[in-house]
Amino acid sequence: MPPEAPKAAPAPKDNRWKLVEAAMRRHGYKSHALIETLHTAQEAYGFLEEPVLRAVAQGLRVPLSKVYGVATFYNFFSLKPQGEHTCVVCTGTACYIKGAGDIMEAIEKKFGIEGGETTPDGKISLLTARCFGSCGLAPAAVFDSEVAGKLTVETTLSRLEKWST
């Protein structure tokens, strides 16, 4: 039993939790499966909410502090829910040299959100990434897991506007 009952623990019959459970089982519930498990959990739930972190800690028998430490150490893990759509702007060197900064600034100005934030209506989350290797097409961004390159301020804004209506 954990020291305190997790609030709204993931239901064992929940299909999303089944995926996480399967990931832990695949690695024999070993503590080194933590990162792999968190990847699966984030994919299943969209983000890492506290009850899930607690359940993972219990499943792999690692302290919650370690789970929290790992989940917050890596940029890829998000502890906040994402908006309906996500736009990840690459801020790697090549994109920076080719004007990713202007694109970020324009989005911030237009939608009133900064990197890591979601619009109040929950439609768009704006994220930044440290290079996803599309430097040949800089500046690049990922719109809902679709990579788009050779962007301009105008093309980026018009794509986002389609989401916010």
Add this chain to the structure above:
Amino acid sequence: MITLEDLTEIAAKEQETRSAADHHVHVCVAASCLSLKSDLVKESLEKEVKQNGLAGKVAVKGVGCMGLCMAGPLVTVGDGVLYQNVTPEDGIDIVKGLAEGARPISRLEGDSKAPFFTKQVKVVLENCGKIDPERVEDYIAADGYRALLETLENKTPVDVCHEIQKSGLRGRGGGGYPTGLKWSTVLKSTGARKYVICNADEGDPGAFMDRSLLESDPHRVIEGMAIGAYAVGASHGYLYVRAEYPLAVKRLKAAIKQAERLGLLGTNIHGTPFSFTVDVRLGAGAFVCGEETALIASIEGGRGTPRPRPPYPAEEGLWGYPTLINNVETFANIAPILRNGGAWFASLGTAKSKGTKVFALAGRVRNTGLIEVPMGMPLREIIEDIGGGVPDGRTFKAVQTGGPSGGCIPAPLLDMPVDYESLAQAGSMMGSGGMIVMDDSSCMPDVAKFFMEFCRTESCGKCTPCRVGTVHMHQILQKICSGRATEADLALLLDLCDVVKNTSLCGLGQTSPNPVLSTLRYFKDEYTRHVIDKKCGASVCKIRKDEEVHG
């Protein structure tokens, strides 16, 4: 059990199917072209072939990166014809042209005899753009896995280490440590178990060599790892890949399954006592995990923080066991070295830097993409001939190599050869191979600020000089770029660079001052202009007039 004869048979069968077709159309399906919808181009080509009754005559194949990413989607027909910026609609014309007797479509044609292609020497990328990365048979037809089986048959682990030492291969992850020496150390280390790790945590912003290689020719890396495992006496390996590279992960996982199915991975490979299995581990977006001890901590499931060395992973690595850890490109060089001999490899390159190097050419240069050149090629040839120079009538200012650990090389040094020593002498480093060209629209203190901001956020926080020093250096650079800095700030910045460089725990901190130091060395005047005149020559920095008084 798989034998060399089996490989020959698979290769012959591949060859047979291939020669049955009159025309071979290759479509790039690596991430860059895919993001420009090359998958739709391939579908359209396949549909057209079918509709025109050319099935069997025209073979359409998805292949890995062809290099010229900026002109994607790329399609080649046969050996000589290269089509650029192909749309799905163009598929109709291309197939029609083939039906009418190999007539090239001139409006799509790119120059396949351009210096971008002719000046390159391909060893690591020899299969990229030629084989289907999702089919092991295609790799085998390109002599794949032959080196592994021949090694298992004829060479002892000591022989393999000697051959690699003879080749002069040095680590392609940036440090340039002699690979053969590393392998020998792991071989000599004693431990109940040993591990092989492939570092595919390509964190340098502006570098995409490993991504392209893993997407285009995953089996080559797996073969290199297997040979490495045999040479050092390991039976299990990990491929640590960035989670930001989903396609590379997918193709690697598929490649591992295929290799297992054929008995090229698993127990008693080729009927020998040698067994080797590989697992893929996903990174989670931490630049510091490119450092080997941090990477190991991450595979063990913890926060990716480095630890002091020695002991080196070669003696005490993953879970305390001797571990061989090499970069993707290093492993990709292994099979060709064993196939052609260490002496052949040593004949390429310069006296101290052997072989070739893959670079990701990006930024303000006409031809952005993936290139491979022999070590020692002058920077000018890479940027002006292969890269096609700076576009839009602007002038070249600097080229940045080595990512956040590297430096900016100015125009007067363009004739220097690209090798480990020359780059280090110029205050930069080889790094993993990112090469970002900047023109006069870039402001150098701003570039230094960009990299310092990167190091500041990516510092893991374990050691004080890096955790605190990067924050302070970033603050000073912000002051410089907003026109609020004084000469005392510049002096303090230099002091901080010195401290952080010499007292940080790992490479991230030790090299974080490099972008500042190299820009200060070559572009001192730009700093002085920001500090004294409160002006940004490139009009990048936003210097507000009212702030001048507060200096």
